[in-house]
Amino acid sequence: MLNQIIKDYGSHQTVLGLTSIGRDGEARDLVTRTHKPGIFVKKDTLIATAEGLLKYCDVTKEILANTEFPTPLGNVILLRALSDGNVELAGPSINRQLGQLRYLFGDFGADKVIIDGALSRKSLCSRAVADSVILCCGASFDKSMDKTLAETKFIYEILTAAKSDYDDFIAYIKSKKENRRFILYTSRGDYILPAQNSELWELLKHPEDRKIIAVYVEGALSDLLIKPIVMSGVSLRQMQFILQDSSKMMLSKAMYEKLLRKGAEIRVMDTIPVLAIAINPYSACGEAFPKDDFYKKMKTIFTKVPIVDVMEKTYEQ
Amino acid sequence: MNSNYEFRKYIGFQYILELMTPNTPFGNDEVKRIKPYVRSEKEKLLLELNEIERIVQTYEVNEKELKRLEHAMMNLKDIRGALKKAEDICLNDVELFEIKQFLLCFEELKAAFTDWNMAAGLTSVTFGDTAEALSILDPHGNKSPGFYIYEAYSEKLDKIRLKKKQVELVLRQTYIQEERDKILEDRKKLICQEEEEEGRIRGLLTEKLKSHTSQILNNIKETGKLDYYIQKAKIAVKYQGVKPCITDTVYLQAAMNPEISEILKEKGKIFKTISITLHKGVTIITGANMGGKTVSLKTIALNIYLAQCGFFVYAGEAQIPIFDYLHIIANDYQSLKDGLSSFGGEITELNTAMEKVDKGFGFFMFDEFARGTNPDEGTEILQAVVKYLNQQNAITLITTHFDHVAQYADAHYQVVGLKDRDIKELSKEIEPGNDCKNVEVIAKYMDYGIFPVAEDKECPKDAVTICRLLGLDEKIMKIMEQNKK
Numbered sequence: 001m002l003n004q005i006i007k008d009y010g011s012h013q014t015v016l017g018l019t020s021i022g023r024d025g026e027a028r029d030l031v032t033r034t035h036k037p038g039i040f041v042k043k044d045t046l047i048a049t050a051e052g053l054l055k056y057c058d059v060t061k062e063i064l065a066n067t068e069f070p071t072p073l074g075n076v077i078l079l080r081a082l083s084d085g086n087v088e089l090a091g092p093s094i095n096r097q098l099g100q101l102r103y104l105f106g107d108f109g110a111d112k113v114i115i116d117g118a119l120s121r122k123s124l125c126s127r128a129v130a131d132s133v134i135l136c137c138g139a140s141f142d143k144s145m146d147k148t149l150a151e152t153k154f155i156y157e158i159l160t161a162a163k164s165d166y167d168d169f170i171a172y173i174k175s176k177k178e179n180r181r182f183i184l185y186t187s188r189g190d191y192i193l194p195a196q197n198s199e200l201w202e203l204l205k206h207p208e209d210r211k212i213i214a215v216y217v218e219g220a221l222s223d224l225l226i227k228p229i230v231m232s233g234v235s236l237r238q239m240q241f242i243l244q245d246s247s248k249m250m251l252s253k254a255m256y257e258k259l260l261r262k263g264a265e266i267r268v269m270d271t272i273p274v275l276a277i278a279i280n281p282y283s284a285c286g287e288a289f290p291k292d293d294f295y296k297k298m299k300t301i302f303t304k305v306p307i308v309d310v311m312e313k314t315y316e317q
Numbered sequence: 318m319n320s321n322y323e324f325r326k327y328i329g330f331q332y333i334l335e336l337m338t339p340n341t342p343f344g345n346d347e348v349k350r351i352k353p354y355v356r357s358e359k360e361k362l363l364l365e366l367n368e369i370e371r372i373v374q375t376y377e378v379n380e381k382e383l384k385r386l387e388h389a390m391m392n393l394k395d396i397r398g399a400l401k402k403a404e405d406i407c408l409n410d411v412e413l414f415e416i417k418q419f420l421l422c423f424e425e426l427k428a429a430f431t432d433w434n435m436a437a438g439l440t441s442v443t444f445g446d447t448a449e450a451l452s453i454l455d456p457h458g459n460k461s462p463g464f465y466i467y468e469a470y471s472e473k474l475d476k477i478r479l480k481k482k483q484v485e486l487v488l489r490q491t492y493i494q495e496e497r498d499k500i501l502e503d504r505k506k507l508i509c510q511e512e513e514e515e516g517r518i519r520g521l522l523t524e525k526l527k528s529h530t531s532q533i534l535n536n537i538k539e540t541g542k543l544d545y546y547i548q549k550a551k552i553a554v555k556y557q558g559v560k561p562c563i564t565d566t567v568y569l570q571a572a573m574n575p576e577i578s579e580i581l582k583e584k585g586k587i588f589k590t591i592s593i594t595l596h597k598g599v600t601i602i603t604g605a606n607m608g609g610k611t612v613s614l615k616t617i618a619l620n621i622y623l624a625q626c627g628f629f630v631y632a633g634e635a636q637i638p639i640f641d642y643l644h645i646i647a648n649d650y651q652s653l654k655d656g657l658s659s660f661g662g663e664i665t666e667l668n669t670a671m672e673k674v675d676k677g678f679g680f681f682m683f684d685e686f687a688r689g690t691n692p693d694e695g696t697e698i699l700q701a702v703v704k705y706l707n708q709q710n711a712i713t714l715i716t717t718h719f720d721h722v723a724q725y726a727d728a729h730y731q732v733v734g735l736k737d738r739d740i741k742e743l744s745k746e747i748e749p750g751n752d753c754k755n756v757e758v759i760a761k762y763m764d765y766g767i768f769p770v771a772e773d774k775e776c777p778k779d780a781v782t783i784c785r786l787l788g789l790d791e792k793i794m795k796i797m798e799q800n801k802k
Contacts, residue, residue, distance in 0.1 A: 043485075051411055058508045060478060062465040063414035066394075077411055082465060083478070084485040085508075 002116055004278075004310060005134075006041055016041070017110030019048040019076075019091030019101060024116045038086045045081045046110045048101055050074045050090040059085035064108050069097045078104060089116060098129040132273045133159060136310075138280030138289075145289045145297070152277070153301055154256070158249045159274050164242045164267035166214055173216050173242075173269065185214040201228040204239075214240040214267075220250045221266070230258050237263035245270045276306045324645060328618040329576035333628070336555070336575075337548040340390035343537050344544025353625035356639045356678065363563060365546070365627040368439050370560045372550035373629065375436045382433035383547070389426040390544055394419060397537065400530050407516070408523045414464035416526065416533075417454035420447055421462065423536060430543070442543045444536050450529035453522060466515045470522075474514045481507040549628055558629030564636040567595035567621060567712060571633035574616040584757075589765040590633075591616050593730060599703045599713040601723040602767060603776040604732025609765035610716040611647070613732065614684050617714060618645060621680060638712070641677030644670040647684035660689035667702070679711040685718070692719060700725055717776075724773040733764035735779050740786075749788050759786055 002024070006016060024039060041047065041059065051074030054061065059081035069076040069092040076092050078101075092098055098115060105113045115130060137152040139145075164170055169185045176183075182200055184192040188210060194203050204212060217225070221243055229236070236259070243249060245268050251259070259266070279298055281289040291309075298307045325331040339345045354362040376383070396419045399412040408416070427444050434442075452458065456469040468475040484507060488500045552558070556575045571590035578588035591613050593600070604610045620630040624637040646666045663686060673679055686702065687695035696719040703725045706713045715726070723729040735743075746758045785794060 054410065060465065060481075060511070061410060062463045063410050064463045066411060066415060080463065083481060084488070 002039055002114065004308065005114060006039070006045070014111045015044055015046065015109050017046040017048070017102075017105030017108075017113040018087070018089060018116070019098075019113075020089035020116035021091060021093045021098070022116070023053075023073075024089040039089065041081050041085065041087055043081055043084050045087075046078065046105055046108055047081060047087050047089065048076050048078050048091045048105070049088060051077050053088040053090055054079070056088040057081075057086065059083050059087060065104060067092070067097070067101065067104065069094070069101070076101070078108065080108070091115070095129055102129065130272065132275050134276050134278060135159065135274055136278040136280070138310075139283035139287055139294075140280065140285075143283075143287060145294060148289075149297055149301060151253070152298075154253050156274065156277070156302065156305075158256075158266070159246050159272065161243075161246045161249065161266050161268045161271070163271050164214065164240055164269065166240070166242075169214060169216070170242070170269055179218060181218050183216040183218075184212050185216070187211040187213050199228070200225060201232045201234065204229060204234045205232055213238065214242055216242045217248070218244070220248050222250045223252050223255045226251060226255055226259060230255070230262065235263075239264045240267045241265070242267045242269060244268070245272055247272075274305055276308050277302055278308045278310050280310050282311060325622075327645070327647065328615050328622060329574050330619055330622055330626075332576035332579075333552060333619075333623070336552050339544045339548055340387050341393050341540055341544050342395040343393075343541030344390075344548060347541045347545035348548070351626050353622065353643070354627060354639055356641055359563060359639055362627055362639065364441055366560050366563075366629075368441055368546050369549050369553060369627070369629060371437050371439055372546060373553050373558075373560075375438075376550065376554050379433055379436045382429070382436070386426070386429040386433045387547070389422065389429045390540065392422040393426065393540065394422075397534070400533060403523050403527055403530065406523075407520045408526075409519070410464065410466070413454060413519070413522060417451070417464045418462065420451040420454065420533075421460055423447060423540075424451065424460075426540065439543070439546070442539050442546075444539055445532045447529065447533060447536060450526060450533060453525050453529075466518050470518045471514060474511070474518065477507055477511045477514060481511060553629035556631050558623075558631050559633065559635060561620075561624040561630045561635040561637045563624070563639060565638050566597075566636060567593070567617070567638065568634070568636040569593050569617060569620055569630075569632050570635070572616050572620050572635070573631045574612070574619050575631060577612055577615065586761070591765075591767055593617060593767060594728075595712050595714060596727060597710070597712055598707045598727035599715060599725070600728040600730065601703070601726040602714065602716045602730045602732065603718055603723060604716070604734050604767075609763065610718075610732055611684055612765055613767055614647070614682055614714065614716055618643075618682055638678065640680045640712075642673045643680045643682075644673060645682040645684070646670060646686060647682070658689065660687065663687065663689065674709050674711065677710070679709075681706065681711055681713040683713070683715040683717075685716055687719075688717075695719055696721055720775050726772060729770050729772045729774065730767045731770045731774070731776075733766045733768060735759075735762060735764075735782060738762045738764070740782060744786065747786055747788070752787065755787050759783060 002018075006018075018039070018041065043059075046064075047057070047059075048067070049057065050071045051066075053073055054077065057079075060083040062080040062082050063077060064080055065078040067076045067078060071090055071092065073090050076090075076097075081087070092101060102113050117133075135152070135156060137148060139148070141148045141151065166185060168189065169183075169191070172191055173183060180193055181196065182194055182198075182203065184194065184203060186192065190210065192203075192210075192212075200215065200217075204215070221241060241259075241264060243266065248268075249256075249266060256266075277298065279294060281291045281294045291311075295307065295309055322331065325334070334348060334351070337348055339348055394415060396412075396415050399408060399416055402408065402412065423444075424447075430442075430444065454464060455461070456467050466474065468478055481504065484500060484504045488497065488504065491497050491500060556573075556578075570592045572592070573588050573590050581588050589609075593613075595617075602610055602613055620632055620635060621637055621640075622643065623630045624635065625639060625643070630637065646663060667686075670681060683702070687698045690698075699715070699717060699719055699722045703713075703715065703722060707725070707727065715722075743758065743762045747755050781797065784797075
């Protein structure tokens with residue numbers, strides 16, 4: 001998918017900035033030990049990668065900055081490709097550093113920054129770092145196509161969680177300076193700031209005669225937080241759990257579904273658009289889904305977002 | 318000299334160090350290396366104090382230039398590792414880039430320094446020219462911030478890159494996989510050639526830079542020194558320090574201790590400055606309990622130590638000698654790590670101190686020495702110490718509340734304490750049972766100032782007064798009064 005984007009932008013005069021929160025571009029996948037396509041960039045592309053990987057980048061390199069963000073492979077270095085060629089990427093994996101890197105790319109003239117992510121590091125696709133997301137799925141995820149489809153649907157639902165429609169409440173949360181783990185919103189339009197060490201399920205169980213219709217959760221929404229609420233039998237009908245953005249949704253699929261069954265909704269303050277879903281019917285281990293079948297099923301599940309098959313190789317400009 | 322962390326912490330020197338925020342790793346190294354000057358280094362100490370004086374005197378008029386200079390300093394990264402590496406092995410692109418960046422930033426630093434120094438007029442900081450070193454890494458001379466192995470270094474490299482470019486152009490327009498594979502194979506060969514030539518050039522660049530290493534290192538050292546002087550000047554300005562005169566006696570007029578002053582300020586109190594003259598021989602400070610003898614001691618010690626280390630001192634006026642060694646014996650900071658009682662610890666410490674006696678001109682301080690033993694023997698021991706130290710080539714300051722010690726000393730000061738206060742007035746503020754508050758009230762009325770008195774004057778006896786003010790059990794007070802009669 002990354003190569004596809006690079007190629008597509010190559011036909012425009014767009015300067016790309018590339019980095020990865022994991023490790024990308026190596027000829028062999030270090031996790032599955034299988035062949036992987038490398039990353040081939042065009043001249044003038046900006047790249048942020050670990051110092052230790054420079055020797056595997058065969059572009060002519062102009063070193064532009066040492067970010068001093070440490071990785072196990074050395075500091076992240078910002079460089080400009082003075083020729084076309086292969087690169088290997090290993091960038092920072094801390095939100096704040098990715099945010100800074102994004103601006104640094106801008107300083108050196110990048111028009112578009114692409115971060116190669118990882119599902120297990122979903123928290124990094126926060127609005128603070130990225131403006132939009134491309135979701136990738138395929139046979140490498142699971143041998144079972146149905147399981148892959150179900151999981152993709154779950155992730156997609158999370159990523160596209162709708163913005164809360166309690167505008168007053170959102171405006172209030174954004175204006176407040178002190179950090180609170182929770183803020184409650186009542187049907188009368190009052191805000192409740194509970195004490196710092198209060199338990200959310202207790203707050204919901206004894207709402208002091210006021211009906212609570214939304215809860216803002218600062219930071220991650222985790223199973224640990226939600227389980228006691230679900231167990232306590234509190235009515236969650238039409239209750240909104242509002243998060244900063246969808247990267248803060250850390251619930252397991254099972255817990256998420258329980259919450260939905262109880263009538264609750266997950267909402268966010270900032271949405272992050274999912275531009276496309278890239279699919280790869282071949283797995284790194286050589287297994288494959290029936291190609292057309294996979295594509296068709298994806299199309300029927302996801303009607304609002306383009307589906308791109310990355311194995312449809314085309315070299316037309 | 319016991320110039321360890323505990324000693325520095327005890328007198329409030331560590332507090333001063335922590336106020337210093339050097340702009341460069343090199344300045345930071347200077348701060349870490351701080352140690353007192355010795356007598357043979359008097360010229361160096363004077364030079365340093367004069368330089369700081371120049372910065373302090375022009376501080377206000379030069380503020381804008383100083384900001385620019387400090388900003389330029391902050392951009393300098395530590396390249397000493399790369400320079401060291403260059404002695405043995407070839408530098409890589411990132412290291413060459415960092416050296417180039419350093420040299421570019423250094424040009425700006427030098428320009429900023431020249432402008433700033435027009436007013437400041439430092440004489441001991443000089444920077445060598447590194448333009449030639451920069452030109453090695455900036456062959457086009459356009460001072461671009463990035464670095465790569467430029468084609469300008471070698472015709473061969475230029476040709477290889479040109480070919481590579483052509484191949485890549487063809488590749489862009491080839492869509493049949495087999496043909497692409499063939500072109501990629503050609504490209505691989507060119508990349509090998511390019512890498513080989515780049516490697517050769519890196520070797521050459523490293524070799525060329527080597528002849529400039531000592532010059533760059535010298536500039537780094539000078540930058541560190543400049544940074545350090547500026548930091549010293551800044552904390553002098555912050556607490557209105559003055560340049561100490563280097564003489565043979567200690568004379569402090571209106572001396573203060575910034576750390577203690579800040580603590581008092583937080584409690585809404587004002588630091589009472591201290592004035593004292595110390596000649597060769599022993600000076601005794603006596604005073605009541607809670608009277609601030611230790612505060613006087615710490616203030617005097619801090620300012621003497623500051624001057625030894627080339628700092629401005631916190632006083633209205635100051636004359637301070639250079640000592641060959643300083644030694645403080647105080648129960649507060651000596652830990653009982655050796656398993657000795659406090660008295661045992663003091664005696665061992667005294668032995669260590671006395672070993673230094675014949676090693677030049679020294680400064681000793683004793684905070685309530687021997688207070689842990691019975692007053693009779695304590696007095697005898699202290700009398701002996703005073704008599705002995707009077708004969709030595711040292712200045713000694715001792716605080717005590719033993720009587721009959723000061724008469725053997727050369728000078729005697731007393732803490733004012735509650736002497737001039739109206740005890741009746743004070744008693745009105747005392748709340749029986751509220752010990753915390755009562756201690757505060759007494760502290761409020763306590764005058765921490767010191768004044769010279771006759772050598773044989775007895776210690777002020779405020780202890781009983783304080784016991785009464787703090788509401789000591791009536792029955793005990795009664796027995797005490799009967800005994801007195």
